[in-house]
Amino acid sequence: MNAPESIIWIRQHVIDPEVCIRCNTCEETCPVDAITHDSRNYVVNADICNACMACISPCPTGSIDHWRTVSKKAAYSLQDQFGWDELPPQQEIPDDALAASAQETAAAEGALEGLQVNAATSPSSTMAPWSAAHPYVNLYTLKNPVTATVAGNYRLTGPDTQNDIHHIVLDFGTQFFPVLEGQSIGVIPPGVDANGKPHYLRMYSVASPREGERDGYNNLALTVKRVLEDHQGQAVRGVGSNYLCDLQKGDSVQIAGPFGTDYLMPNQPGSNILMICTGTGSAPMRAMTEHRRRLMAKGQSKGGKLMLFFGARRPEELPYFGPLLKLPPAFIDMHLAFSRVEGQPRAYVQDRIREAGRSVTDLLGGDTYIYICGLKGMETGVMEALRESCSAVGMDWPALHGKMVREGRFHVETY
Ligand SMILES: Cc1cc2nc3c(=O)[nH]c(=O)nc-3n(C[C@H](O)[C@H](O)[C@H](O)COP(=O)(O)OP(=O)(O)OC[C@H]3O[C@@H](n4cnc5c(N)ncnc54)[C@H](O)[C@@H]3O)c2cc1C
Ligand code: SF4
Ligand code: SF4
Known part of the structure; x- marks a missing residue:
């Protein structure tokens, strides 16, 4: 048997x-x-x-x-x-x-x-910078969301531009919703999908610093692009982005999160931040820049350099273009790249990184943290530009990249 x-x-x-x-x-x-x-x-x-x-x-x-x-x-x-x-x-x-x-x-x-x-082979850090503040995550879920109120919603991009990008401010009133620069929140669009099932969450990066969009207020900002075409250029009406871009002041929004435990900024004195972004990828960069700007304004700056590479098709399509230009060069070393300006050669963030040459590699030699954010695929050109810039001055980018990944100093968020 x-x-x-x-x-x-x-x-x-x-x-x-x-x-x-x-x-x-x-x-x-x-x-x-x-x-x-x-x-x-x-x-x-x-x-x-x-x-x-x-x-x-x-x-x-x-x-x-x-x-x-x-x-x-x-x-x-x-x-x-x-x-x-x-x-x-x-x-x-x-x-x-x-x-x-x-x-x-x-x-x-x-x-x-x-x-x-083996993290050297991974393209992005899976741990936060050692001096990052403690993030709260998953305080609210799809089943147990928090209700936020729209405190403002306006278009950031020029009226004649193809890209409709909005700055949306959400207020949480007396409810506990702490966020850090680099974290995201989940928006729950109302209604159901084509199968009659509730819509799933859509993620949006927080574009404001930890102290709130308005300093001392329990609110945050998002930078949302209205999706009217899919990645292949076919006409489509994105559920979450159109819902958000159409919100009016006073409307209620169901929110889950916060999310994100590693794409966080360093807080130790003298730490440098190198930011590379396109389009709405500017949201976390705005949050980090604004946090440091406020520290400086309050006389609490801990030093450290900020360097930004930011790409868009035209200046009118670059979110926060006006306020960015008002930041003093001593506070932030800014390199803008435009790919569709009439009469000018197409320029992308990787071109600006190559042009900046020594000022990038000097920064990489120090206590520097890299943040990349934007459309999927952008990191390929950026990595190549960093490799070339390093190689031109005898630095070994693959080795440095691996070290930065292991030390929580190389962060990519693309979508
Ligand atoms: C961590 C994280 C952070 C994010 N932060 C932001 C942010 O700060 N701002 C922001 O605008 N978006 C952000 N996104 C993208 C966002 O979550 C949504 O995917 C996007 O708004 C599209 O959602 P939708 O519901 O409008 O489109 P859907 O209804 O989900 O999709 C409609 C169609 O459009 C395609 N599609 C989806 N996204 C895009 C896009 N961006 N461009 C072109 N086609 C697209 C889809 O493949 C699909 O075919 C983030 C995503 C992640 C994962
Ligand atoms: S699903 Fe996740 S845990 Fe499972 S093999 Fe793939 S990566 Fe590993
Ligand atoms: S990585 Fe994205 S698709 Fe995969 S389980 Fe997490 S949220 Fe879902």
Whole structure:
């Protein structure tokens, strides 16, 4: 007679469909292609996932970090997960399964340690600068959002421009909603999608400093581009961005978050910040610049240089162009790049980085933190320009990049 087959327990990696913003970051990150998606859900293939944890830190919402102990035979299939509107509860499990689960956790943590050692190969830091302030995250969720009131909404880009970018101020009144420069919030658009399901969260970077858009007020600003074309140039009406850009003063908005634990600014005296952005990628740069500007205005400046490379099609399409020009060069070393100005050659941020040459590499030699933000793909040209600039003065960019990644000094956020 055959012995009864023993049950193998696994810790199955699952994604919370209620919080996931479908940003594709985890799918791009997973080294073994265990993550896939359909038109609605991002899911993990239990047969492939080896719990290496590479996808955990890059996920902007934390929705990736969920696990269910299940018998291997009864693991949730991809089809099961595609059908989820929320995570299934953890089933009751026997004690021996818990022991197996603990062993897998230890194995996964071991894999994570290995990853940290190998972080030089990662393009972006997964840890915050050592002197960053403590961020609060996930205080509010899709199921338990906070209501903010629109305190202002105006167009930043010129009326004759194709790009409609708005500056939107949200007020939280007496409710606890602390944010740091570099964090994001989740906006919950009202209504349902084409399948009759509630819309998922849309993420927006906070464009104001920790003290509030208006110093001392419990409010924050967003920089939102109205999406009227998809990435392929096809006409589309983006749900979240159009909802936000159409809001009127006094309207209520449901918010989740804050999110983000690593794209944070350094606070130690003398730390330099090198910012490279395009379009709405300027939001976190505005927040960091404004925090330092206010410290300076209050006589509390801790020194350290600010350098900004900012690209847009035309000056009229560059958010915050007017206020930026008023900042003194002694406070911020600014390099603007325009790619569609009549009669002028097309210039991109990477061209300006190359032109700036020594002033960039001198900064890289010091206590400097790099922040890149904008459309997906922009980091390729930026990395090449940094490599070339370093190579021209005998600096080894790949080695420096790896060091900066490990030290929480190289941060990329593209969408
Ligand atoms: C961490 C993080 C921070 C972000 N910060 C900001 C920010 O500060 N300001 C901001 O405006 N956006 C920001 N975004 C992007 C934002 O979350 C939304 O993706 C964007 O507003 C489009 O959402 P939507 O609901 O309008 O479009 P959807 O209805 O979700 O999409 C409609 C179509 O447009 C395409 N699409 C999505 N985004 C864009 C885009 N940016 N350009 C062109 N096509 C697009 C989609 O692929 C889809 O085909 C951020 C995203 C992340 C992950
Ligand atoms: S834990 Fe590792 S293998 Fe599993 S989905 Fe995440 S990146 Fe892929
Ligand atoms: S929010 Fe997290 S789980 Fe969802 S697609 Fe983005 S990285 Fe993946």
